[in-house]
Amino acid sequence: MSRKAATKATFEESLSQLETIVSNMEESSLPLEDLLSNYEEGHELLQQCQTMVENARKRIEVVQLNRVAGETQSENKLASKTSAGETPASEDSPDDIRLL
Numbered sequence: 001m002s003r004k005a006a007t008k009a010t011f012e013e014s015l016s017q018l019e020t021i022v023s024n025m026e027e028s029s030l031p032l033e034d035l036l037s038n039y040e041e042g043h044e045l046l047q048q049c050q051t052m053v054e055n056a057r058k059r060i061e062v063v064q065l066n067r068v069a070g071e072t073q074s075e076n077k078l079a080s081k082t083s084a085g086e087t088p089a090s091e092d093s094p095d096d097i098r099l100l
Helices: 003-008 011-027 030-081
Strands: none
Touching: 011 030
16 A cells, blocks of 8 residues: 555544554465565554544644633633622523522
8 A cells, every 4th residue: 555545544444454464464474575565554554543543632632722711711701700790690690590
């Protein structure tokens, strides 16, 4: 498999191909040249999978940071309204029903 073809494959496809290569190398008595070729292809697939996992991890971190930043912004707005003497809508709104 060429590097170009490997980059177009999904993570699952690349992982499946890698598993097939490993299985073939473990179960058959391939000539040395074929083993080396399979090893090189497997190494490329492994690097591709690792890159995809790292990219996914970074995307998750961005989402989490954005969520935390959004929560912090909301808390800061609420705190600034409270300190300015405003009552947040969630506390003393006429539409709220309070049970004592």
